[in-house]
Amino acid sequence: MNRFHSIVRLFGIFILMWGVTTVEARDKYQTTAQIDLAILTAQQYLGTPYAYGGLDQAGSDCSGLMVAAFTMAEVQLPRTAKEQSKAGSSVGKKSLRRGDMEFFATGRKKRKVTHVGMVISVNDADTW
Numbered sequence: 001m002n003r004f005h006s007i008v009r010l011f012g013i014f015i016l017m018w019g020v021t022t023v024e025a026r027d028k029y030q031t032t033a034q035i036d037l038a039i040l041t042a043q044q045y046l047g048t049p050y051a052y053g054g055l056d057q058a059g060s061d062c063s064g065l066m067v068a069a070f071t072m073a074e075v076q077l078p079r080t081a082k083e084q085s086k087a088g089s090s091v092g093k094k095s096l097r098r099g100d101m102e103f104f105a106t107g108r109k110k111r112k113v114t115h116v117g118m119v120i121s122v123n124d125a126d127t128w
Contacts, residue, residue: 034073035099042069062116081116
């Protein structure tokens with residue numbers, strides 16, 4: 001399967017899961033309260049219609065959802081999934097935590113970031 005797959009830790013940690021060296025870093029803005037607020041904000045968008053370039057509950061795309069969620073947590077993110085995927089440093093998959101952002105390549109662009117989601121739960125068996 002020739003698919004690009006990456007994960008980004010909120011507040012500046014970037015994870016590239018296949019073929020990239022792991023480098024850990026911690027950003028000064030990472031707090032449990034901010035992560036909780038970003039997740040809560042994102043969950044409030046459940047049921048929001050898809051709208052390319054949208055940033056609010058009237059309509060949003062994936063990267064707009066991340067911008068809205070993190071803005072509520074007083075963290076500024078770039079606007080697009082591609083730009084967001086470049087915002088941090090690498091960490092290993094086993095280091096995933098709540099609030100991390102996961103990036104995907106979808107459609108015909110198998111090597112370019114086109115989609116982003118947020119990790120809201122991590123346990124020994126699963127990541128959600």
